[in-house]
Amino acid sequence: MRFLHPEPSSSAVPVFPVFIPFAGCATRCVFCAQDIQTGVPLRPPESILRSLEESFAGMEAQNPARDLAFYGGTFTALPRETQNSFLAVAARLKREGKIRRVRCSTRPDAVSPRRLAALRRLGLDDLELGIQSFCDLPLRASRRGYSGTEARAACLKAREAGLGLGVQLMPGMPGMEEKHLEDDVEQCLELRPDTVRLYPCLVLAGTALAREWEEGAFLPWSLERICRLLPRAILALWGRGIRVIRLGLAPEKNLKENLLAGAWHPSLGQSLRGRALQLYLSSRLPGEPEKLKGKILCAPRRAQGEFFGHRRELRPSYAAMGLEQKQVRWWNNDFFELLEDSL
Ligand code: SF4
Known part of the structure; x- marks a missing residue:
């Protein structure tokens, strides 16, 4: 995805x-x-x-x-x-x-x-x-x-x-x-x-x-x-x-x-x-939290400063979507991709 x-x-x-x-x-x-x-x-x-x-x-x-x-x-x-x-x-x-x-x-x-x-x-x-x-x-x-x-x-x-x-x-x-x-x-x-x-x-x-x-x-x-x-x-x-x-x-x-x-x-x-980014991601990622189990989200590095909001205020709402902070990785591509966590 x-x-x-x-x-x-x-x-x-x-x-x-x-x-x-x-x-x-x-x-x-x-x-x-x-x-x-x-x-x-x-x-x-x-x-x-x-x-x-x-x-x-x-x-x-x-x-x-x-x-x-x-x-x-x-x-x-x-x-x-x-x-x-x-x-x-x-x-x-x-x-x-x-x-x-x-x-x-x-x-x-x-x-x-x-x-x-x-x-x-x-x-x-x-x-x-x-x-x-x-x-x-x-x-x-x-x-x-x-x-x-x-x-x-x-x-x-x-x-x-x-x-x-x-x-x-x-x-x-x-x-x-x-x-x-x-x-x-x-x-x-x-x-x-x-x-x-x-x-x-x-x-x-x-x-x-x-x-x-x-x-x-x-x-x-x-x-x-x-x-x-x-x-x-x-x-x-x-x-x-x-x-x-x-x-x-x-x-x-x-x-x-x-x-x-x-x-x-x-x-x-x-x-x-x-x-705004979270709103976008919630419309793109699977709606059920369990579908994000065992997955990582690779995200454009330019989103890193704001992804979790001010002082990580958005972390709980991402967690409720099934996405923990440790599941997000930054890369130099300008797109998001949901991948299997192979580690
Ligand atoms: S600079 Fe201020 S006072 Fe002048 S037109 Fe714009 S809003 Fe009005």
Whole structure:
């Protein structure tokens, strides 16, 4: 019995992030605290550009080169000259072999076909859209200011401009029910972005959501609920060849100090990926535990770090399936195979 690892294999390279917290944002979204999430203070774009140039000054061409990413604001709503000067520096770094691809993140209501075409000509390769949800109800409850139709249209515009597409979703945002998350995943399966990031909604100090939470008007989804719902979503996305490149916010010091409520754990990604893998294996391995007696499961080495979850939390549920830790062996093939234990 042999089956492939469910996660699409990745040619991703490390990213050099340039954080432009809130730059270009017309309003502060209810849940957003970019300075806290990224651990980067607010700075004018000119100063960010100077630091970018300094970071690469004197550097040789890189092999492999990293990707350069402008994160944390609404890039396409920055003054046109600012967008152009960021991309001019990025294009030069690309010509010099110091970076590989260039991406930026923005809102779905801040993209026009004309601007995207211009950015593509200036060397932008990938666009990440902070969609959060494709469903009108949570979008309205979160006061996002665009509809699900506009969110879908933005994804299509990115594709038409010849850009790689990344989608960010926010399970548990205000107004969201479980069926909305299912719809959001369905939309992704149809739109086929290259990447998805899943950021469970958190309550961070200083945000409008923090006030709603203090007044009892908003309750974020629990860690238990996120751990129940997201593995199925991840597995569905993997199954369509979509890479899930981020699960939850990174454990920045500022984040831990300002987190008031919500499903966050420093090892959330490992935990969710492990559960998605277990879900997959439970659909592939024999259903009766006794059928795994005397067998070993050879598993791709790339699954080793997450197979049993965070601190081996999944060991009991694997044991209930009839698979003990000693029955799992790692190999360099990218498929799983159930073999007779000849030892
Ligand atoms: S969620 Fe996006 S658009 Fe809203 S304030 Fe944050 S960075 Fe700006």
